[in-house]
Amino acid sequence: MKKLLITGGAGFIGSNFVRHVVQKSPDYQVTVLDKLTYAGNLTNLDGVLDGARVRFVQGDICDPAIVDPLVREHDAVVNFAAETHVDRSLLNPGAFVQTDVFGTYVLLEACRRAGGTRMVQVSTDEVYGDVPPGTQSLETDRLNPRSPYSASKGGGDLQCLGFFHTYQVPVSITRAANTVGPFQYPEKLVPLMSTNAILGLPLPVYGDGQQVRDWLHASDHCAAIDLVLHRGTPGEVYNVGVGYERPNVEVVELILTELGAPRSLIRHVADRQGHDRRYSLDCQKVRALGWSPTYTFERCIRETARWYAEHRPWWEAIRARVDFQSYYRQNYEHRLQPAAPPA
Numbered sequence: 001m002k003k004l005l006i007t008g009g010a011g012f013i014g015s016n017f018v019r020h021v022v023q024k025s026p027d028y029q030v031t032v033l034d035k036l037t038y039a040g041n042l043t044n045l046d047g048v049l050d051g052a053r054v055r056f057v058q059g060d061i062c063d064p065a066i067v068d069p070l071v072r073e074h075d076a077v078v079n080f081a082a083e084t085h086v087d088r089s090l091l092n093p094g095a096f097v098q099t100d101v102f103g104t105y106v107l108l109e110a111c112r113r114a115g116g117t118r119m120v121q122v123s124t125d126e127v128y129g130d131v132p133p134g135t136q137s138l139e140t141d142r143l144n145p146r147s148p149y150s151a152s153k154g155g156g157d158l159q160c161l162g163f164f165h166t167y168q169v170p171v172s173i174t175r176a177a178n179t180v181g182p183f184q185y186p187e188k189l190v191p192l193m194s195t196n197a198i199l200g201l202p203l204p205v206y207g208d209g210q211q212v213r214d215w216l217h218a219s220d221h222c223a224a225i226d227l228v229l230h231r232g233t234p235g236e237v238y239n240v241g242v243g244y245e246r247p248n249v250e251v252v253e254l255i256l257t258e259l260g261a262p263r264s265l266i267r268h269v270a271d272r273q274g275h276d277r278r279y280s281l282d283c284q285k286v287r288a289l290g291w292s293p294t295y296t297f298e299r300c301i302r303e304t305a306r307w308y309a310e311h312r313p314w315w316e317a318i319r320a321r322v323d324f325q326s327y328y329r330q331n332y333e334h335r336l337q338p339a340a341p342p343a
């Protein structure tokens with residue numbers, strides 16, 4: 001396999017994956033197809049986008065006129081393109097259905113028409129919904145999404161399985177845990193809290209902050225996707241997680257420690273609607289393929305927080321944009337307002 005189409009490759013994990021491929025597989029050629037939504041950023045590909053080994057096409061995965069010829073020119077597709085933020089999905093669910101369900105269908109249809117192009121669909125542990133303490137999600141568990149984001153990702157996964165069983169499109173699915181690392185748009189927990197802490201702004205922790213997530217480094221996530229691409233079985237789903245289950249407040253406190261910022265910046269604010277308490281994955285299947293994580297929990301969070309401290313121009317440019325500021329106001333202004341004094 002020599003020619004990869006990486007959709008959503010200008011986003012967080014996609015751009016890390018492009019770097020991973022460039023370093024690991026010098027004989028590969030990569031095309032990044034990305035719409036450059038608010039989350040897409042060509043500077044994420046600085047130093048790798050050379051127009052020859054790695055080239056860029058701006059376009060929408062929902063548009064068959066762009067997708068079909070590109071898929072025909074490539075040996076495999078790895079789909080990172082998606083609307084990805086739960087809080088935004090509460091404000092504008094339609095965009096999620098469009099890209100995460102319909103866009104996935106357009107890619108699958110192109111793979112089918114091209115004669116059965118290999119595809120990996122990058123999905124999330126959130127499709128399993130809230131997981132009770134003491135249990136873990138298996139790949140065969142029923143999907144139980146509880147937000148417009150996870151429902152849309154679940155819809156994309158089901159399209160993949162439908163195209164595999166009906167048309168034998170050789171697609172595999174990865175479902176990974178919360179991922180952190182360089183180039184994550186500063187709306188998700190770790191980059192938002194890191195950049196707020198650096199700016200001395202309040203850190204808005206939803207509810208009691210005892211919600212549990214598993215924390216995976218982008219480089220470990222990319223290694224798992226690469227493995228599934230080359231050694232995964234078509235039609236199969238692979239969970240990708242580490243087992244570092246930590247309550248959100250513990251993650252936030254570790255960020256504050258790493259950045260030398262005071263604990264007094266933490267604010268417990270109004271909870272997210274429909275907030276899942278816990279995700280937890282059984283990952284024996286991807287481990288059996290040969291994957292194992294290289295990051296400890298502490299290193300994963302600390303190194304990421306440090307990356308934000310050392311790359312201020314990258315995120316300051318994003319935070320200065322009107323679209324970031326209007327989203328921030330919409331999601332946080334009411335939450336961070338001081339409570340009215342008793343009448």
Ligand code: NAD
Nearest residue numbers: 008010011012013035036037039040060061081082178179
């Ligand atoms: P991101 O939001 O940083 O990047 C998404 C990219 O997709 C952006 O570059 C954006 O411009 C592009 N895009 C969006 N809509 C598009 C469209 N219609 N056509 C073409 N490009 C489009 O996302 P991320 O965090 O890098 O996530 C990548 C994938 O990994 C997603 O599918 C997500 O569901 C999945 N995932 C993310 C995490 C996580 O913690 N971030 C965990 C598990 C799985």
Ligand code: TYD
Nearest residue numbers: 086178187188189190192204205206211248
């Ligand atoms: P997030 O990074 O948005 O990922 P996801 O919701 O996809 O897991 O959020 C991670 C956790 O952090 C989640 O439980 C919600 C919580 N959170 C906050 O408490 N405050 C915030 O400002 C954000 C963005 C997230």
